[in-house]
Amino acid sequence: MAANPFVYGEIVTDAAFADREVERDRLARDLLAGQKVFLISPRRYGKSSLVRSVLRDLGRQGVLTVEVTVAASSSYVGFLEAYARALLLAGTPTGRLRQWAGELLGGLRPEVRLDADAPGAPRAVVAFPGIRSSRDVARLAAEVFALPGRIAERRGRRLAVALDEFQAITTFDGGSVEHALRAAVQDQRQVGYVFAGSEPSLMEQMLTPKRPFYKAGPVVRLEPIDPDDFAAFIERRFVRSGIRPGEGLGAAVVDLAGNVPYDVQRLAHELWDDVRASGRKTATVEALHATLTRLLQEHGPMFEDAWQRLTLAQRAVLRAVVLEDGRGLLGADVRLRHRLASASSVQSSLAALVRADLVARPTPERYVVVDSLFREWVARQTY
Known part of the structure; x- marks a missing residue:
């Protein structure tokens, strides 16, 4: 296998x-x-x-x-x-x-020993107790x-x-x-x-x-990988493992995972497992969405906990990040559309979301949700 x-x-x-x-x-x-x-x-x-x-x-x-x-x-x-x-x-x-x-390092009197209590094989330890x-x-x-x-x-x-x-x-x-x-x-x-x-x-x-x-x-x-190249890579890996990718599969994986390498590999990995477990020989876009639904259900309690920890203002700003693709969040039209408070209040909420490691700012013009699964959960499960 x-x-x-x-x-x-x-x-x-x-x-x-x-x-x-x-x-x-x-x-x-x-x-x-x-x-x-x-x-x-x-x-x-x-x-x-x-x-x-x-x-x-x-x-x-x-x-x-x-x-x-x-x-x-x-x-x-x-x-x-x-x-x-x-x-x-x-x-x-x-x-x-x-x-x-x-x-x-003799002048520092290093202490060198093997830590037999470390998991796995004994591990060398270098310490300077002085x-x-x-x-x-x-x-x-x-x-x-x-x-x-x-x-x-x-x-x-x-x-x-x-x-x-x-x-x-x-x-x-x-x-x-x-x-x-x-x-x-x-x-x-x-x-x-x-x-x-x-x-x-x-x-x-x-x-x-x-x-x-x-x-x-x-x-x-490090810049994002070219999405077309990434999609082709995903499809090649499916083919070489004996599973035929359906039309547009690679592009769909890259898009749903936000073209973030970790998230792309995760979604492709989980899809491959689901297809292999089902006995099918083809990985379709429909199967991809079924895998995504499963992952959202499995991660739901963790995402719910993260959501509950946010203030109402932070929740509203997080939804705006998701629905506006992280752009123009301080603009009057975006704030009106999402019932956000003043620009300074939005900035404060964004800073809190960044500190909580829920949102990142890859460029001065854009904010993104760090985990693409959490982004999908916010889009589908919150109002």
Whole structure:
């Protein structure tokens, strides 16, 4: 039995990756050249899968690769420990980790151990228990941020570092983190960096003239995949798995999922499962709508809870975002049509919806509902 060819909710493999050849090639070239790249993407656009794909390719070419999700750390020291661990493990057997840490960071007295209680196989842990004061933290940061350059020099190999959800760095220790990191990376010629973030407004702010990363390197902004290309990709994947796509199926999937890569893969994945379970050999647009109805029913309680948490003003603005395709929301005609209050009140509600991660603002002119399923639920179930 063929496996489902559509992947969502995890890092997408190369075979299931749609498009992005231009971005992949550019990012790989820049990292090999030691560039410091900012990768800016809306949520659910496949940013992390893109980065992982490029790192895999570079690894096959003998480049040492490191990937750390900044937002996964609950503190600045926690991030520095996670970053140090990832760097020390790059191309290093776990059995030599303690020796390698002592050689490179001995002055900080790192504690290296295996966490046998972690899920799965025992996991190496690097900690710095002696770090207590703010001065200690600054010293630790300087040493860890210098580590990629030292490793590349000691190993005689290029190094590619990916710091994902990089916008979270601004929550650590005020603005000093950006200054310390920029000062360290600018002279590391053998190390390429990709600073990837899924909150475009925060990432763009980090590139303004008064911030440390101003003109630090190239900027890559992930744009929507061409809908025709995406539709063709969807239909090819159905064909290769033994299911014939009905006329217009790919375009319908892309349209209903808002041309958001995560949502497109999700809807196609669920449709494929439903068609295979039914024993049919063709995936039709009618079957697609049946799958969408099922998903809306399954997610209904969660969406209802999210809706109930909103104020009446926020609900009205959210409906306007859905029904007006997120455009012209402050205009008098839109406010009149949807019985919205003043422009300032609409702005306040939009800001609250963005903070709640229900709505995003991919461009200055437009707001979108983050989850296309929630968008469909609002359109169909609210008044």
